[in-house]
Amino acid sequence: MRSIQRILIEQKTGKKYFVKDLNEDFHTSSGVIRKKDLKKDSTKINSVKSSKGINFQIIEPSFVDLWDNLKRGPQIMIQKDIGLIMAKTGINHQSKILDAGGGSGSLCLSLANICKEIIVYEINPEHHDVIQKNVKLFGVKNLTLKQQNVYEGISEKNFDLITLDLPEPWRVTDYAQRALKPGGFLVVYLPNLNQMKMFIDSTHKSGINVLETIELIERKWKIDAQSMRPEFQMLGHTGFLTFCRRL
DSSP: OGGGOEEEEETTTOOEEEEOOTTSOEEETTEEEOHHHHTSOTTSOEEEEOTTSOEEEEEOOOHHHHHHTOOOOSOOOOHHHHHHHHHHHTOOTTOEEEEESOTTSHHHHHHHTTSSEEEEEOOOHHHHHHHHHHHHHHTOSSEEEEOOOGGGOOOOOOEEEEEEOSSOGGGTHHHHHHHEEEEEEEEEEESSHHHHHHHHHHTTTSSEEEEEEEOOOBOOEEESSSOEEEOSSOBOOOOEEEEEEEO
16 A cells, blocks of 8 residues: 555645545645656655645655554544553564554554554444554554454454553453463553553452553653743643553
């Protein structure tokens, strides 16, 4: 899929456009980019002019460009939390992962970008449809999407990582314990601590060992010739992550 998509970047402003169809001229507020220019070799640096004489650079989209253009359904897990999951669990090109409660596919597609195999359980038909469209957008081949209820069990075994973005993850604790490899990780993502306490309580009589609960805060900084200061807006609470391991 990526070879028939392009990213246009307006050189003066840095504004970015995502082009899905290379068989039509692309219209922007800064002018029209001709389809013959869109089809230039994206492995090379190409600069083109719009119909208004504005310079654009054409590149092939990377994973982060595609992530920016995810079709949205439910609230997505954002990059600061996804990155922490990757760092704390150490997943790699040999990892087998289960993601339950796929939502819009933000997490599972990010994990699919670096793991060997990922299986996604999403019971909601609307969310399932959104993930399917995003999988097609990304051209992912190592992701299996199932319209299956994880509250009723996990069919597969030997996972290196299971992620749960669900309202009632305590209903999955025992299933996850049996589906994980020894030493495998379980990560639970929830918006409030009452839910998280119920999940942690469910692990006391299982083989799941709770490691830590983390809330990650992100603050950007403005740095230019005149000042160095935090941005006025900060990305605060998005959710709590509890990291567990089967021991």
